[in-house]
Amino acid sequence: MKKIEAIIRSSRFDEVKEALSENGINFFTFMEVKGYGHQKGETHTYRGAVYDVGYIARMKLEIMVSNDFVQPAIDAILASAKTGEVGDGKIAIVNLDEIVQIRTGLRNESAINTK
């Protein structure tokens, strides 16, 4: 089991959600995050003036999946979140020791409603 943590452009959120759903992944946690990439901050132009906002607003998705769904999830995110421009974000794949479904007490693969 893995936790997939994807930092994506907020503008791609709907596409990523749809792509995951098409691959049977209808559950994830998301949050608005701020961060820096290699290019440091980001500039915004407002009425001709360029402002450095100092950070980049992104969305972070966290998805707990069984091993069968790791590669499909990565592929779905790559296909839907990539623009090819710098700043597309990153995907981290993290090992999970254990998952517990609170309602049933079921653990691990049984606790995630995949397949």
Ligand SMILES: Nc1ncnc2c1ncn2[C@@H]1O[C@H](COP(=O)(O)OP(=O)(O)OP(=O)(O)O)[C@@H](O)[C@H]1O
């Ligand atoms: N090594 C990292 N650790 C944690 N978060 C990161 C890391 N790299 C990028 N991020 C997060 O992803 C966001 C987007 O980063 P970005 O895609 O610009 O990374 P990059 O390494 O500069 O790649 P690129 O060359 O495609 O721009 C950052 O604002 C930050 O929130």
Ligand SMILES: [Mg+2]
């Ligand atoms: Mg960058």
